[in-house]
Amino acid sequence: MMKPAYVRVVIDRAIHRELDYLVPETLAERIGVGSRVRVPFRDKSGLATVVALLEQSEAKGIRPIEAVVGDAPALSEPMLELARWISAYYCCPIETVMRSLLPQVIRRGEVGWKKQLFVQPGRKIGDEEIEKLRKRAPRQAELLEAISRLEAPIRAAQLLRQTSLDNQTLRALVKRGLAELREEAVVRDPHADEQFIATSNLILNQEQSRALHEITQALDSPENARPILLHGVTGSGKTEIYLQAIRGALSRGRTAIVLVPEISLTPQTVERFKGRFAEAQDAVAVLHSHLSEGERHDEWHKIHSGRAHIVIGARSAVFAPLKNLGLIVVDEEHETTYKQEDAPRYHARDIAVVRAKIEKCVVVLGSATPSLESYHNALAGKYRLATLTQRVDEKQMPLMRIVDLRQERRKEKAAAILSERLRAAIADRLEKREQTILFLNRRGFSTSLLCSNCGEARNCPNCSVALTFHRHPAAAGRLSCHLCGHTAAVPKKCPACGKDALIYAGFGTEKVESTVAHIFPKATVRRMDADSMTRKEAYRETLRNFRTGKIDILVGTQMIAKGLHFPNVTLVGIINADLALHLPDFRAGERTFQLLTQVAGRAGRGETSGEVFVQTYTPFSPSIQFARHHDFAGYFQQELEFRERCDFPPFKHAILITVRSAHEGRAKLSAETLKRRLKEALAYSAEAVPKPEAYSTAPTLRKPLGLRSLREAAKAGPEESIMRLSRLVRETLDKLPFPEDVTVTVDVDPYQLL
Ligand code: ADP
Ligand code: ZN
Numbered sequence: 001m002m003k004p005a006y007v008r009v010v011i012d013r014a015i016h017r018e019l020d021y022l023v024p025e026t027l028a029e030r031i032g033v034g035s036r037v038r039v040p041f042r043d044k045s046g047l048a049t050v051v052a053l054l055e056q057s058e059a060k061g062i063r064p065i066e067a068v069v070g071d072a073p074a075l076s077e078p079m080l081e082l083a084r085w086i087s088a089y090y091c092c093p094i095e096t097v098m099r100s101l102l103p104q105v106i107r108r109g110e111v112g113w114k115k116q117l118f119v120q121p122g123r124k125i126g127d128e129e130i131e132k133l134r135k136r137a138p139r140q141a142e143l144l145e146a147i148s149r150l151e152a153p154i155r156a157a158q159l160l161r162q163t164s165l166d167n168q169t170l171r172a173l174v175k176r177g178l179a180e181l182r183e184e185a186v187v188r189d190p191h192a193d194e195q196f197i198a199t200s201n202l203i204l205n206q207e208q209s210r211a212l213h214e215i216t217q218a219l220d221s222p223e224n225a226r227p228i229l230l231h232g233v234t235g236s237g238k239t240e241i242y243l244q245a246i247r248g249a250l251s252r253g254r255t256a257i258v259l260v261p262e263i264s265l266t267p268q269t270v271e272r273f274k275g276r277f278a279e280a281q282d283a284v285a286v287l288h289s290h291l292s293e294g295e296r297h298d299e300w301h302k303i304h305s306g307r308a309h310i311v312i313g314a315r316s317a318v319f320a321p322l323k324n325l326g327l328i329v330v331d332e333e334h335e336t337t338y339k340q341e342d343a344p345r346y347h348a349r350d351i352a353v354v355r356a357k358i359e360k361c362v363v364v365l366g367s368a369t370p371s372l373e374s375y376h377n378a379l380a381g382k383y384r385l386a387t388l389t390q391r392v393d394e395k396q397m398p399l400m401r402i403v404d405l406r407q408e409r410r411k412e413k414a415a416a417i418l419s420e421r422l423r424a425a426i427a428d429r430l431e432k433r434e435q436t437i438l439f440l441n442r443r444g445f446s447t448s449l450l451c452s453n454c455g456e457a458r459n460c461p462n463c464s465v466a467l468t469f470h471r472h473p474a475a476a477g478r479l480s481c482h483l484c485g486h487t488a489a490v491p492k493k494c495p496a497c498g499k500d501a502l503i504y505a506g507f508g509t510e511k512v513e514s515t516v517a518h519i520f521p522k523a524t525v526r527r528m529d530a531d532s533m534t535r536k537e538a539y540r541e542t543l544r545n546f547r548t549g550k551i552d553i554l555v556g557t558q559m560i561a562k563g564l565h566f567p568n569v570t571l572v573g574i575i576n577a578d579l580a581l582h583l584p585d586f587r588a589g590e591r592t593f594q595l596l597t598q599v600a601g602r603a604g605r606g607e608t609s610g611e612v613f614v615q616t617y618t619p620f621s622p623s624i625q626f627a628r629h630h631d632f633a634g635y636f637q638q639e640l641e642f643r644e645r646c647d648f649p650p651f652k653h654a655i656l657i658t659v660r661s662a663h664e665g666r667a668k669l670s671a672e673t674l675k676r677r678l679k680e681a682l683a684y685s686a687e688a689v690p691k692p693e694a695y696s697t698a699p700t701l702r703k704p705l706g707l708r709s710l711r712e713a714a715k716a717g718p719e720e721s722i723m724r725l726s727r728l729v730r731e732t733l734d735k736l737p738f739p740e741d742v743t744v745t746v747d748v749d750p751y752q753l754l
Helices: 077-089 094-101 104-108 127-136 138-148 156-163 167-175 206-220 238-251 267-276 293-304 315-319 348-359 372-379 405-412 420-432 509-519 536-547 588-600 622-628 632-646 664-684 719-735
Strands: 006-011 018-022 036-041 044-054 067-069 114-121 179-186 228-232 255-259 284-287 310-313 325-331 362-367 384-388 399-404 435-439 448-451 502-505 525-528 553-556 569-574 611-616 653-661 695-699 708-716 743-748
Touching (some): 018 036, 094 315, 138 179, 167 179, 206 384, 255 315, 267 310, 348 362, 372 632, 399 405, 405 611, 420 569, 588 611, 588 622, 664 719
Parallel strands (some): 228 384, 284 310
Antiparallel strands (some): 006 018
16 A cells, blocks of 8 residues: 555535545554545544545645544445445435445444453462462452363353352452453354354255356356346245355355345344354344444444455445455345435445446345336346246245225125135134234224314324324324324314314224234234334244244234245235325336235245235236236236336436425425526536436425425436436536525435325
């Protein structure tokens, strides 16, 4: 490394500019690109990331950096390159990108290793010495005896617990020089008390072997490897392929990242990976949002220092600081939770593909229901497609039966939660001692409180969506908003008209649970959703009880739709398949198709084959019909045609610009000005950027966080142009003086259009 005279840095605070600093001789050895440093900034000091080493600088009034934080550069050069790409593509300041790349504990450098006191004998201790001590201080003698028998230093707390003696006694021995205390760093391992049973490679079937062969070939010449889309039905053994592909990367001296949706990052999943790579204790690091700051610090260093070779984690694990990266796996690549909804609004799957390109490694995207984007890329030859059509156990795909709720309604008048057919099927399973999963993607008891006199619904004052009524303890008989968390008491009378005519309408998982328990009083019914699973152990406990057959019927939200194996589940009921379909979002059909297919994959994974009941008011919608016949290709075909006709992704990219203000008028005015300026800018640079082909302004349905918003969507053509469009949007925004209370957010490739 050259000894730099100057460095260019990005300060953590948003100033949209890179600054140069002088490097004092004493720090030159320890500084590199990607180092974290403390620098004087205005009249304070601030943290920053070094982005370049310079021999000279033109800047005026240059000041020296104050300190280097941490031992080695936190970010590698490829990661810095990635940061710049994200900044440009997602139209987001680089300092905001840095915030995603480095966890806060690392950026701030405040949390360190956890230190613990270890005890060992102060010197060699003879028996007679202990006996002498016993007369004067029997407890000290007892402790000394224990210490003298130690084979290795032991944690002080542990020793005191074992001997039932206190700290004072120990301190007395230390004072006499008979015992010695030493501070040592210990790793906070959230999985420390778990046992992992070592597993070995399974013998792959033909389809699996072919898919693995694709991947290993790519591992052999990663420079020109295309991303691989692994499209395999649920239970086709994708995870086994990932495991063997990782083994392949390790044996070539390289490392691997596995991304899974947060919701699938279950103990079961972690166990499969830790079990397969059990030969080295530290080999697998796990990153998820439930880690404590300390645990996150330790896992990050385990990766950064090169002790961990495999990282499994949710969205942000795509930034794991592994060196020598050989493979990135994105499981359930279609999952929308890979999209980050705060700036930088990146999509982890797309970042994986870009990082793989920068670091020349292999990327595998796996799913039973690939996203239209990835599938389109595969059809266009940008990705390689590997397909697994068979379940490993050669079981039939479950039988999917559609229940037309319109007919049920005619029979019963009121909308039933369980149709007759589904009810009969559950009764049948209970008799056979098989298990049932009931799925509804909506929490709570009643989904709205309506006045039967004036028709007013209780809405959230912030978000204008109906408040959901919860019966269960967490929300204790209150109304709550699922968007912002606002809660309100249930009024006795309608606040709008004063009549005592309030009724509960619509239903959520709580009501399904209580209805089912009422219809089947002998069955054990449990619910699993974000309300009932507030404790981490509650989740594990419910899953364990379900697996061991202590629960007959499990009711839940999407939490139970993903990646769980339950051999004895032979029936899955989808209470209302229309929920996603009626969202005003062009991806609604795709989501419904994915959801039905994923949920259906839960049924019949064991000896007996499964059955799925789909209750719906729109039995002939294509997503339901294609899902019913397990016809992926057919579905993709017609959905792609629809997208192309409407100029939607994956054919066009979109940039969503949201203007928010507490004052509707001001938001509107700002949005209109912005729109005019953007149009001018686009027209002016007509050659550089393709003209937006559609342009729309529409007031939104809700007011996020108490603010009115307006959005604009600009669509660009080919992929490279999105970068240019992004830049244009940024430049236009930077030039516009918005009123103080107006905020503007930019979302490239948006997922939430609501
Ligand atoms: P997917 O990830 O596609 O849903 P999994 O990899 O979880 O599928 O495989 C489903 C089940 O089949 C798992 O229990 C797995 O251990 C088992 N399995 C996978 N591949 C094989 C194989 N080649 N031989 C035997 N069992 C296998
Ligand atoms: Zn709200």
